Amino acid sequence: MQSFPLTVRRSIELVGLVVLGMVIIYGQQIIMPLLMAFFMSIVLLPVYRFLVRKKFPRVLAIFLALLLMIIIITGIMFFIMMQTKPVISDFATIKQNILNHINELSAWFSEKTSISTAQQSQFANEQSKKILDSAGQYLGGAAGSIGSVLIFFGLLPIYTFLMLLYKDILKQFVYLWFPQQQHPKIKDALAETESIIKSYIAGLLIQITYITILLGGGLLIMGIPHALLIGVIFAVLNLIPYIGALFGNILGVLLTLSSSPDLSDVITVLITIAIVQFLDNNILMPRIVGGKVRVNALASLAGVFVGGALAGVPGMFLSLPLLAVAKVIFDRTEQFKQWGVLFGDKLPQKRNLLKRKPKAPVKK
Incomplete structure (x- = not known):
C-alpha cells in the first residue's frame, strides 16, 4: 500500500472507516460482547496468572476468575436495587412533590408570560396524549432491547472464558500477520495495550466506589433524600466521558426535586457534585490511571x-x-x-x- 499515491492511500483509509462503521452497526450484537469480553479478560489476567502460579489447573483458574467478576457485578447490581427500594416505597410523596414543583413553575411562568395556567394545562394534556399514543410503538423496541441486553450478558462470561482459554492462540494469530523482524514491536504494543486496559477498567471500578462513597456519603450527612442512590447513578454515568457527568447532574437534580419540597436541597446536591467531580478529575483519577x-x-x-x-x-x-x-x-x-x-x-x-x-x- 505504501507504493500507492498519497491520495489513493487516504481514500482507502476513508473507505475502510465507512466499511468499519457499517460492520459495527449491523453486527453490534456480536461485536460488542466480544469487545467487552476482550477487555474483561485482560482485567482478569492478573487473577488468572496468580491462580496458575499457585498450581491451579487452567480451566479452574479461569472459572474462579470469572466467578470473582460475577460476584462483583452482582454485588453492584444488588446494591443499586436496594437503593431504589426506598424510591418505590416513597412514590406517593414523590408524586406530591412533583405536582407541587409543577404548580410553582406554572405560576411563575404565568407571571412572566401571557399564557394562563389553563392554557398550560391544555398544552400539557395534548402533549401527554401524543406521548401515550406513541408509547405503544416503542414497547416492541424496548422488548427487543431487553432481549439484546440479556443476550449481551449471557454471552459475556462465555466469550471471556474462551478468550482466556485461547489467549495464546489469539497472540499467535496477531504475530503471524507481521514479519519476524517486527515481532518485538508487536510484543511491545500488546504489553502497552494490556497495561492501558487494566489500568483504565480497574480505575473505573475504583472510581465508581469512591464517587459513591464521597458523593453519597456527603449527601447522606447533609440529609438529602436518596443520597446513596444519587451517588450510585452519578458514579455509573460518570463512566461515559464528559457527557456522562452532565446527565448525572440532571438526574441528581430531578431525583432531589421529586424527593424534597425544598429547592435548597438542589443547590446542595449541585455544589457537592461539583466538589466531588473536581477531586475526581484533578486529584484522584489521574493518580489511579496514571495518565496512561x-x-x-x-x-x-x-x-x-x-x-x-x-x-x-x-x-x-x-x-x-x-x-x-x-x-x-x-x-x-x-x-x-x-x-x-x-x-x-x-x-x-x-x-x-x-x-x-x-x-x-x-x-x-
Whole structure:
C-alpha cells in the first residue's frame, strides 16, 4: 500500500472507516460482547496468572476468575436495587412533590408570560396524549432491547472464558500477520495495550466506589433524600466521558426535586457534585490511571458520540479504551502515525508546524 499515491492511500483509509462503521452497526450484537469480553479478560489476567502460579489447573483458574467478576457485578447490581427500594416505597410523596414543583413553575411562568395556567394545562394534556399514543410503538423496541441486553450478558462470561482459554492462540494469530523482524514491536504494543486496559477498567471500578462513597456519603450527612442512590447513578454515568457527568447532574437534580419540597436541597446536591467531580478529575483519577490513557478531549468527546451512534450505550462506554488501544497501534505504524497524532494529547512545541525551505544562495 505504501507504493500507492498519497491520495489513493487516504481514500482507502476513508473507505475502510465507512466499511468499519457499517460492520459495527449491523453486527453490534456480536461485536460488542466480544469487545467487552476482550477487555474483561485482560482485567482478569492478573487473577488468572496468580491462580496458575499457585498450581491451579487452567480451566479452574479461569472459572474462579470469572466467578470473582460475577460476584462483583452482582454485588453492584444488588446494591443499586436496594437503593431504589426506598424510591418505590416513597412514590406517593414523590408524586406530591412533583405536582407541587409543577404548580410553582406554572405560576411563575404565568407571571412572566401571557399564557394562563389553563392554557398550560391544555398544552400539557395534548402533549401527554401524543406521548401515550406513541408509547405503544416503542414497547416492541424496548422488548427487543431487553432481549439484546440479556443476550449481551449471557454471552459475556462465555466469550471471556474462551478468550482466556485461547489467549495464546489469539497472540499467535496477531504475530503471524507481521514479519519476524517486527515481532518485538508487536510484543511491545500488546504489553502497552494490556497495561492501558487494566489500568483504565480497574480505575473505573475504583472510581465508581469512591464517587459513591464521597458523593453519597456527603449527601447522606447533609440529609438529602436518596443520597446513596444519587451517588450510585452519578458514579455509573460518570463512566461515559464528559457527557456522562452532565446527565448525572440532571438526574441528581430531578431525583432531589421529586424527593424534597425544598429547592435548597438542589443547590446542595449541585455544589457537592461539583466538589466531588473536581477531586475526581484533578486529584484522584489521574493518580489511579496514571495518565496512561493519553487521548485528547476532542477525540474522546467525538468518540463518545460516534460510539453511541454506532453501538448505543455499550459503544459510549467502550469508546475511550478503544481510542486508547487504537492510538497505541497507530503510534507504532508509519502508515497511520498521523491518526495517532490526531488522537493524542501532546501539543506541538513550535508555533510554525510547516518548516520553511531555506532560500537558495544568490549567485554572484
